[in-house]
Amino acid sequence: xxxxxxxxxxxxxxxxxxxxxxxxxxxxxxxxxxxxxxxxxxxxxxxxxxxxxxxxxxxxxxxxxxxxxxxxxxxxxxxxxxxxxxxxxxxxxxxxxxxxxxxxxxxxxxxxxxxxxxxxxxxxxxxxxxxxxxxxxxxxxxxxxxxxxxxxxxxxxxxxxxxxxxxxxxxxxxxxxxxxxxxxxxxxxxxxxxxxxxxxxxxxxxxxxxxxxxxxxxxxxxxxxxxxxxxxxxxxxxxxxxxxxxxxxxxxxxxxxxxxxxxxxxxxxxxxxxxxxxxxxxxxxxxxxxxxxxxxxxxxxxxxxxxxxxxxxxxxxxxxxxxxxxxxxxxxxxxxxxxxxxxxxxxxxxxxxxxxxxxxxxxxxxxxxxxxxxxxxxxxxxxxxxxxxxxxxxxxxxxxxxxxxxxxxxxxxxxxxxxxxxxxxxxxxxxxxxxxxxxxxxxxx
Numbered sequence: 361x362x363x364x365x366x367x368x369x370x371x372x373x374x375x376x377x378x379x380x381x382x383x384x385x386x387x388x389x390x391x392x393x394x395x396x397x398x399x400x401x402x403x404x405x406x407x408x409x410x411x412x413x414x415x416x417x418x419x420x421x422x423x424x425x426x427x428x429x430x431x432x433x434x435x436x437x438x439x440x441x442x443x444x445x446x447x448x449x450x451x452x453x454x455x456x457x458x459x460x461x462x463x464x465x466x467x468x469x470x471x472x473x474x475x476x477x478x479x480x481x482x483x484x485x486x487x488x489x490x491x492x493x494x495x496x497x498x499x500x501x502x503x504x505x506x507x508x509x510x511x512x513x514x515x516x517x518x519x520x521x522x523x524x525x526x527x528x529x530x531x532x533x534x535x536x537x538x539x540x541x542x543x544x545x546x547x548x549x550x551x552x553x554x555x556x557x558x559x560x561x562x563x564x565x566x567x568x569x570x571x572x573x574x575x576x577x578x579x580x581x582x583x584x585x586x587x588x589x590x591x592x593x594x595x596x597x598x599x600x601x602x603x604x605x606x607x608x609x610x611x612x613x614x615x616x617x618x619x620x621x622x623x624x625x626x627x628x629x630x631x632x633x634x635x636x637x638x639x640x641x642x643x644x645x646x647x648x649x650x651x652x653x654x655x656x657x658x659x660x661x662x663x664x665x666x667x668x669x670x671x672x673x674x675x676x677x678x679x680x681x682x683x684x685x686x687x688x689x690x691x692x693x694x695x696x697x698x699x700x701x702x703x704x705x706x707x708x709x710x711x712x713x714x715x716x717x718x719x720x721x722x723x724x725x726x727x728x729x730x731x732x733x734x735x736x737x738x739x740x741x742x743x744x745x746x747x748x749x750x751x752x753x754x755x756x757x758x759x760x761x762x763x764x765x766x767x768x769x770x771x772x773x774x775x776x777x778x779x780x781x782x783x784x785x786x787x788x789x790x791x792x793x794x795x796x797x798x799x800x801x802x803x804x805x
Contacts, residue, residue, distance in 0.1 A: 364706065367440050368398040371402055373404040374405045382411045385412070386415055389417070397437070400422070431457065434460060437462065444469065445468065448734075448788065465487055466490050471496055473499075476773065478741055484502070491516065517702060522694055522695035529602050534607055538566075540605070540635065542626035543624070543626040548771040549619045549620070553661060555583050555592075560661075569604060570593065574597075580594040605633045609671070611637040614640050615640060618770055619642065621644050623648070627649070632693065640659070653684050745793075747760045764801065765803055
């Protein structure tokens with residue numbers, strides 16, 4: 361029986377997306393219907409390379425320097441699955457390349473609400489099927505603007521690395537009351553008042569255990585400066601989270617309202633272990649946690665502290681929420697579910713004819729600059745940058761420079777990744793506009 365070849369194209373294979381894909385490949389490796397190959401435009405870390413080799417997945421990286429080879433791989437695949445977010449190398453490829461006849465699915469690994477991680481009209485028109493990683497993305501502004509016909513090509517498959525690997529985690533006896541945090545330790549995702557709201561939780565022997573990076577040292581130093589470091593333990597990135605999950609009494613997971621998460625792996629894993637989450641009422645969390653059933657959803661800093669105190673004092677409530685969270689997460693975020701959902705998408709798209717596709721930009725490939733690629737990635741959020749380019753007088757230039765600088769008020773624009781001007785400037789340092797915009801945003805910081 362001929363297997364259907366699925367080519368996965370991803371900017372890189374590391375972090376959360378890497379964990380999702382590698383766990384998925386491990387699950388589906390024995391399926392006789394499909395064969396999966398992966399190509400990374402940038403890097404695959406050693407762990408990814410080792411896992412792929414062990415399970416027989418063909419994995420190539422650093423493909424950006426060999427576009428013709430990638431186009432040949434696309435032509436030879438039955439389905440091309442593009443793992444999409446605003447990454448400079450991915451957008452550069454999409455905007456510049458004309459793909460041979462193929463069937464294309466895009467799986468979005470962003471929620472799409474906060475620039476520079478946003479949807480655009482063009483990105484929805486590019487693939488045959490566009491798949492969200494969370495149903496919350498249906499609420500995004502660009503999705504609301506689609507016609508009923510265009511919305512027919514939208515699907516949802518939760519982006520989960522599965523929870524099977526934590527099913528045997530049991531609580532370990534310990535002293536004190538441990539409130540855990542797992543994942544990105546950076547204010548581009550964490551609530552900007554994380555330290556202060558945690559420090560105000562008045563519970564005997566409370567310890568906030570913060571697992572992850574990359575800015576754990578800077579935030580630890582911040583805690584030391586304001587004299588509250590005694591309540592915190594910063595572990596940095598950890599290779600095995602199970603030892604910490606077994607020690608957590610609750611998951612204190614206050615994320616910034618502008619965070620980019622979709623289906624949060626740390627949240628899914630914690631719930632699957634019965635660690636009750638306390639989260640803010642952001643879009644993603646409202647879809648993953650049912651208030652008073654599988655966790656507690658709060659609206660402000662005072663409610664956050666009160667919720668943790670309530671779980672500390674009411675062991676019966678904590679146990680009830682714990683059992684509900686465990687049952688829900690194991691049913692919803694399992695690898696079996698993701699496998700079933702993807703098989704449905706693959707079977708649906710296989711009946712479609714292969715077609716070539718080219719980005720709608722209206723200028724020859726030779727005239728496309730890195731600045732143009734960056735502007736394309738922002739869609740309707742690119743106006744200040746376009747106005748800067750179009751400005752004629754010094755005063756006009758200064759006005760738009762100031763507005764671009766002010767965008768960096770949001771930590772997500774300050775990030776050296778996340779599709780920011782800094783991110784694009786790293787990959788395309790010769791582009792003068794990107795150099796200026798990155799410098800302006802650094803000046804705000």
